[in-house]
Amino acid sequence: MKLSSVLTQLIGMSAALVAVSPLAAEKEPWQLAQETEVWEPVPEKVSVNHRGVPSDAVVLFDGSGLDAWESVNDGSKAPWKILGDELVTNPKTGDIRTRQDFCDLQLHIEWQAPAEAEMEGPEGQGRGNSGVFFQERYEVQVLDSFGGETYPNGQAGSIYKQHIPLVNATKPLSEWNVYDIIYTAPRFSDSGELEKPAYITVLHNGVLVQNHAEVQGPTAWIGHPPYEAHGCAPLRLQDHGNPTKFRNIWIREL
Structure with a gap:
């Protein structure tokens, strides 16, 4: 053919x-x-108990003890006090930190400023001052910002001295405040160079006050120190001289 x-x-x-x-x-x-259905991986089932704690959470404080914590000063048993289901700072004994290291996480923590008569000062930074430090370096401020005035990048819900909260969602002294925080740790190269900064999202009493805010470096009272390479590290709570209260603290590693 x-x-x-x-x-x-x-x-x-x-x-x-x-x-x-x-x-x-x-x-x-x-x-x-x-054609657009994806069947794997199947998400793990997570339940939530009557206290609102997810089944995959690391419980750091539920009123039963301070085994998860240690003194920052010397690594000994955490010197703060337990009153019922509340963790109370023991002024002038120093910060406490978790014995476990963390990187990316979801944190739930509830806090209450002391009665006005117990405050270091009636205004500003004396109103129940404390702080939550991620990887012992990057602070979300704890402070009664329902009452006295202070610089906005140092009020409750701020990333201290870096980001002013979007709104002030603080409750009165007699009520408990709730932080739900998503923290993404910074990434560093093998040579120690910053590849990606840390990011923090904060819901304060259910209200968004920090929206994936870029952390500019370690928290400092004076100046703006640069990032220094580090790995996973503890969560730290600050003793600033006021008997601030905490309760129901848990973390989900992400």
């Missing part, structure tokens, strides 16, 4: 296939939907 005849037959067959292909290739909507 001549080559021209073969080509003519092939062209004819192709034309016939094209003529029937729209009908042959037509799919039902459910078949098209299946």
Whole structure:
């Protein structure tokens, strides 16, 4: 058979296939939907107990003891006090930190400033001052900002001296405040160079006050120190001289 005849037959067959292909290739909507269904991985089931604690959480304080914590000063038993289900700072004994190291995490922590008569001062930074330090370096401020005034990048819900909260969601002295915080740790190269900064999202009493805010470096009272390479590290609570209260502290590692 001549080559021209073969080509003519092939062209004819192709034309016939094209003529029937729209009908042959037509799919039902459910078949098209299946093409974008992903079946793996299947998320792990997580339950939440009556205290609101997820089943995959690391419980750091529920009133039963301070085994998860140690003194920052010397690594000994945490010197703060337990009153019922409340953890109370023991002024002038120093900060406490978790015995466990963390990187990326979800934190739930509840806090209450002391009665006004117990405050270091009636205004500003004396109103139940404490702080939550991620990896012992990056602070979200704890302070009664319902009452006295202070610089906005040092009030409750601020990333201290770096980011003013979007709004002031602080409750009165007699009520408990709740922080739900998503923390993403910074990343460093093998040579110690910063590749990606830390980020913090804060919900204060259910209100968004920090939205994936970029942490500019370690927290400092004076100046703006640069990042220094580090790995996972403890969560730290600050003793600033006031008998601030905490309760129901848990973490989910991300």
